[in-house]
Amino acid sequence: MMTMILRRLASLPIILLVVYTITLTLAWAVPGNPLENPEKRPKPEVIEQMKKQYNLDSFPRFYVSYLSSVTGFEYAKDWISGELEREQEAAAQAGFPPAPRPVFDLGPSLEYDDWTVNEIVGSALPVSITLGAAAILIALVVGVSAGVIGAVKPNSASDLFTLTIAMIGISLPSFVIGTALLLVFAVLIPLFPVGGWGGPMKAVLPAVTLSLPFAAYIARLTRMGMIESLGADYIRTARAKGASENAVLYKHALKNAFLPVLSFLGPAAALAMTGSFVIEQVFTIPGMGQHFVNGVQNKDLFLIMGVVLIFATMLILFNLIVDVLYRWVDPRIA
Amino acid sequence: MSRMLIPVAVLVALVALSVFGDRPLPRADLTFINSSEVNTLDPQRMSWMHDLRTARLLYEGLVKNNVLSDDFEITPGVAESWELSEDARTYTFHFRDDAKWSNGEPVTAHDFVYSWRRAMLPDLVSDYVAMFMNIDGASEFYDWRQSQLDGFSDREFANDSERRQAAFALWEETKSRFNETVGMLAVDDRTLVVTLERPVPYFLELCAFTVFAPVYEPLVAQYERPDPTTGRLVRRPGWTKGGVLISNGPFELTEWRFKRDMRMDQNPHYWDRESIAIRSVSIPSISDPNAGVLAYQTGSIDWISDVTSPYRGDMVAQKLAFLNEHKEQVEALKAQGYDQFSITRQLPQDPRAHTHAVSSFGTYFYNFNCKPRLPDGRNNPFADARVRRAFAMCIDKPAIAKQIRRLGEPSAHTLIPPGSIGGYTSPKGLPNIGDAADEAERQEIIEQAKALLKEADFPDDFVVELAFNKDAGHDLIGQAIAKSWQQSLGVETQLSQKEIKLFREDLKNKQYMTARAGWFGDYGDPTTFLDINHSKDGNNDRAYNNPVYDKLLEDAGNELDPSKRMAMLSEAERILIEEDVPLVPIFFYATIYMFDAHKLTGLSTHPRTKQNAFLIDMLGDGIGPDLPRPMNPERINTGAPTP
Numbered sequence: 001m002m003t004m005i006l007r008r009l010a011s012l013p014i015i016l017l018v019v020y021t022i023t024l025t026l027a028w029a030v031p032g033n034p035l036e037n038p039e040k041r042p043k044p045e046v047i048e049q050m051k052k053q054y055n056l057d058s059f060p061r062f063y064v065s066y067l068s069s070v071t072g073f074e075y076a077k078d079w080i081s082g083e084l085e086r087e088q089e090a091a092a093q094a095g096f097p098p099a100p101r102p103v104f105d106l107g108p109s110l111e112y113d114d115w116t117v118n119e120i121v122g123s124a125l126p127v128s129i130t131l132g133a134a135a136i137l138i139a140l141v142v143g144v145s146a147g148v149i150g151a152v153k154p155n156s157a158s159d160l161f162t163l164t165i166a167m168i169g170i171s172l173p174s175f176v177i178g179t180a181l182l183l184v185f186a187v188l189i190p191l192f193p194v195g196g197w198g199g200p201m202k203a204v205l206p207a208v209t210l211s212l213p214f215a216a217y218i219a220r221l222t223r224m225g226m227i228e229s230l231g232a233d234y235i236r237t238a239r240a241k242g243a244s245e246n247a248v249l250y251k252h253a254l255k256n257a258f259l260p261v262l263s264f265l266g267p268a269a270a271l272a273m274t275g276s277f278v279i280e281q282v283f284t285i286p287g288m289g290q291h292f293v294n295g296v297q298n299k300d301l302f303l304i305m306g307v308v309l310i311f312a313t314m315l316i317l318f319n320l321i322v323d324v325l326y327r328w329v330d331p332r333i334a
Numbered sequence: 335m336s337r338m339l340i341p342v343a344v345l346v347a348l349v350a351l352s353v354f355g356d357r358p359l360p361r362a363d364l365t366f367i368n369s370s371e372v373n374t375l376d377p378q379r380m381s382w383m384h385d386l387r388t389a390r391l392l393y394e395g396l397v398k399n400n401v402l403s404d405d406f407e408i409t410p411g412v413a414e415s416w417e418l419s420e421d422a423r424t425y426t427f428h429f430r431d432d433a434k435w436s437n438g439e440p441v442t443a444h445d446f447v448y449s450w451r452r453a454m455l456p457d458l459v460s461d462y463v464a465m466f467m468n469i470d471g472a473s474e475f476y477d478w479r480q481s482q483l484d485g486f487s488d489r490e491f492a493n494d495s496e497r498r499q500a501a502f503a504l505w506e507e508t509k510s511r512f513n514e515t516v517g518m519l520a521v522d523d524r525t526l527v528v529t530l531e532r533p534v535p536y537f538l539e540l541c542a543f544t545v546f547a548p549v550y551e552p553l554v555a556q557y558e559r560p561d562p563t564t565g566r567l568v569r570r571p572g573w574t575k576g577g578v579l580i581s582n583g584p585f586e587l588t589e590w591r592f593k594r595d596m597r598m599d600q601n602p603h604y605w606d607r608e609s610i611a612i613r614s615v616s617i618p619s620i621s622d623p624n625a626g627v628l629a630y631q632t633g634s635i636d637w638i639s640d641v642t643s644p645y646r647g648d649m650v651a652q653k654l655a656f657l658n659e660h661k662e663q664v665e666a667l668k669a670q671g672y673d674q675f676s677i678t679r680q681l682p683q684d685p686r687a688h689t690h691a692v693s694s695f696g697t698y699f700y701n702f703n704c705k706p707r708l709p710d711g712r713n714n715p716f717a718d719a720r721v722r723r724a725f726a727m728c729i730d731k732p733a734i735a736k737q738i739r740r741l742g743e744p745s746a747h748t749l750i751p752p753g754s755i756g757g758y759t760s761p762k763g764l765p766n767i768g769d770a771a772d773e774a775e776r777q778e779i780i781e782q783a784k785a786l787l788k789e790a791d792f793p794d795d796f797v798v799e800l801a802f803n804k805d806a807g808h809d810l811i812g813q814a815i816a817k818s819w820q821q822s823l824g825v826e827t828q829l830s831q832k833e834i835k836l837f838r839e840d841l842k843n844k845q846y847m848t849a850r851a852g853w854f855g856d857y858g859d860p861t862t863f864l865d866i867n868h869s870k871d872g873n874n875d876r877a878y879n880n881p882v883y884d885k886l887l888e889d890a891g892n893e894l895d896p897s898k899r900m901a902m903l904s905e906a907e908r909i910l911i912e913e914d915v916p917l918v919p920i921f922f923y924a925t926i927y928m929f930d931a932h933k934l935t936g937l938s939t940h941p942r943t944k945q946n947a948f949l950i951d952m953l954g955d956g957i958g959p960d961l962p963r964p965m966n967p968e969r970i971n972t973g974a975p976t977p
Contacts, residue, residue, distance in 0.1 A: 123594070133348055187631060194632050325341060
């Protein structure tokens with residue numbers, strides 16, 4: 001297992017480099033000028049200098065400089081060569097106080113003057129991870145129970161009912177479900193606040209909305225897996241030796257039926273935790289999802305690259321975690 | 335299976351910890367929302383209206399506008415008095431001795447010199463740098479600094495250390511250069527002398543503009559230093575954060591969480607704190623228009639400063655229906671001189687009454703590209719003013735305002751909203767088919783337009799291209815204009831919808847034929863609208879170039895007699911919208927507010943839509959005088975209502 005983990009970790013930088021190259025090429029090609037202001041325009045020569053400062057005037061230069069500051073290479077280089085110290089010393093002599101430099105520098109946001117991409121990601125990522133984790137938990141509980149109910153009595157009324165709910169969960173877009181939940185549980189029956197973030201009450205509605213499609217999918221996976229394993233020989237054996245129905249269901253059948261759910265959880269968790277633009281809009285949540293969309297719209301190159309790289313890293317790591325769990329839960333897979 | 339429960343338990347613990355550990359702040363005395371997240375709290379960098387509105391809570395300039403008066407009168411701010419020299423070029427400001435920063439330090443004349451110098455640096459890319467060029471020597475200083483920076487990155491240096499030293503040396507030289515060339519002098523801590531390049535009648539208006547507000551040098555200077563590569567002074571974000579920012583206005587910033595919320599508490603050192611009737615302000619970041627309205631309806635927000643939900647037209651219609659139900663009382667209150675908010679306050683409580691449409695200091699218009707050739711090299715028929723006039727006359731403006739916008743906005747015949755600037759008389763504008771009293775008059779206008787096209791040899795089967803950005807219902811307006819032109823002039827129009835960034839880039843490079851635009855005035859003078867049509871102005875997207883127009887603006891700049899000056903500017907606007915028509919005004923913007931007038935007071939109904947939110951008093955909350963704050967209280971006739 002250790003070799004598997006090491007091998008996967010070793011491939012991480014290569015995958016990220018490919019993601020970086022493709023995304024930057026695409027983002028670079030987006031038309032429009034990120035330094036363009038809404039109404040009042042800086043003079044052309046000022047724009048030229050700003051471009052130079054951010055290396056926006058040359059693709060290869062930007063490619064290399066951003067890569068080296070994101071990976072911490074730039075920092076390490078300056079640190080080893082003593083440049084970091086010299087820089088601060090010279091500044092101090094000229095009367096400038098020390099300016100702390102982040103090791104992994106995702107750059108400035110071109111759109112939001114007062115924030116660096118490090119700060120933006122730092123404030124948005126915990127929110128998205130919390131919300132995503134809560135949604136995945138809800139999806140697990142709801143999905144697995146619905147799947148088991150359906151599998152115990154296939155094609156019964158309760159099966160059809162959970163099936164219908166699952167279909168709704170998969171097919172209705174989240175802005176419809178989210179708005180409906182808001183109208184019912186926040187406006188008509190004021191149980192929950194309308195939006196925002198902070199405290200458990202504000203997290204309930206968005207977490208439920210975010211969980212629904214995942215819950216529906218998990219329910220389908222569990223039901224299929226359960227029906228298959230309930231027909232298997234070892235279940236007949238378990239029943240024959242007199243195990244209780246609950247033990248048969250949860251100890252024997254579910255254990256095997258759960259494996260496909262587990263492998264689904266990796267990409268699902270990454271997807272849920274990197275934020276959803278729609279849910280963030282509807283419930284006013286300061287998460288990551290909006291930055292994917294706004295970053296591209298504003299051609300905020302640093303923000304686009306920041307969020308894409310974070311997302312890619314999370315996706316790879318979650319898949320790795322799931323694979324590790326997989327082996328841990330079921331030692332037969334080696 | 336039990337093994338699986340361990341990671342689940344870890345996940346549960348993680349979520350619980352994060353959710354329960356993140357408690358919201360207690361409710362503030364005033365909670366309001368802007369239409370989008372504040373971009374910056376650096377006064378010299380701002381240009382967005384919501385940034386300025388928010389910053390007015392935190393910063394105070396030399397003077398401020400009394401937004402609750404019709405003439406937006408200038409009242410003392412940090413300066414308690416000032417005088418203007420004989421030649422109208424030198425202002426001397428005397429600072430009050432109790433003007434303090436939020437850390438208790440006095441606000442000095444040096445703070446203003448430092449802050450305005452920041453704005454005059456090309457390095458900072460202030461959107462309003464042009465306003466500072468009114469100060470003597472400012473443009474010379476700007477050009478000098480720019481020329482020094484231009485060659486810097488190409489200069490050869492032996493090593494990084496030398497390059498760095500050169501950047502620092504250039505910065506030192508820049509500072510002394512500023513002191514030598516620019517007409518700003520801090521005579522002592524409490525006296526500031528500002529010399530202007532030429533008389534600027536609206537200079538105090540500029541001083542009331544937040545971009546002219548001071549920043550605290552000991553804080554801000556820590557975050558700025560010259561970049562060795564380009565020599566430019568680069569700013570590191572950080573000083574505008576909650577608990578870090580030091581400001582001199584009624585409030586201090588306690589917390590700013592990106593895209594989440596902002597919280598301010600009263601500045602304990604503010605000189606005029608007695609007059610403030612709210613102790614804390616909270617500004618949650620709600621960018622979804624529906625979410626904002628829902629949050630208001632559930633009572634978690636006191637004021638929406640810009641309702642943009644798609645159904646706001648219906649909200650405005652319902653408000654009108656409500657006012658109609660109380661027509662007599664409304665008319666009587668109007669006759670007594672009450673503003674629209676005060677009228678609503680005196681009517682019975684009703685959810686429909688919470689919507690308020692207020693006129694804005696902004697105009698929606700369409701640009702004509704005036705260059706002789708189109709981007710594809712063909713002759714540009716719109717280079718001919720007669721063609722532009724003809725097309726301008728044949729846009730049904732009232733239909734756009736009434737049927738598409740539905741916010742009670744007046745259709746526009748001038749660029750400057752009439753009545754928004756004291757002492758200024760607006761020209762009449764071109765006849766418009768939408769204003770025709772009957773079909774015959776309409777036909778007559780159309781015939782005039784057709785005659786103009788014929789005179790100008792407007793090519794047959796020419797397809798006009800009309801460009802707009804793809805949000806906020808610009809497409810519907812574009813379609814309406816296309817329909818107007820098709821029906822009246824028989825001209826085909828091709829609509830071209832673009833992403834905002836691309837659209838702006840095309841405008842700047844004049845890669846269009848006709849295109850939508852809008853402009854909001856920044857200060858109370860006609861030049862705030864007229865300057866953008868000067869042939870040399872950076873915002874002249876129309877490539878409009880009329881030496882007569884330019885000369886009128888320049889002459890007005892040198893005119894000392896206010897009424898003569900206004901007449902010159904009025905003539906300039908007349909040329910702009912009646913003769914040359916590089917742009918067609920369509921309608922004047924309205925802003926939609928949501929608040930309960932029975933609970934909240936202190937907002938202005940002035941057409942310049944500048945709100946000083948620190949004037950707000952929440953009625954009945956036991957803080958402050960809890961009395962209504964109407965517009966022009968001295969004018970309200972307290973006699974019996976007229977029937």
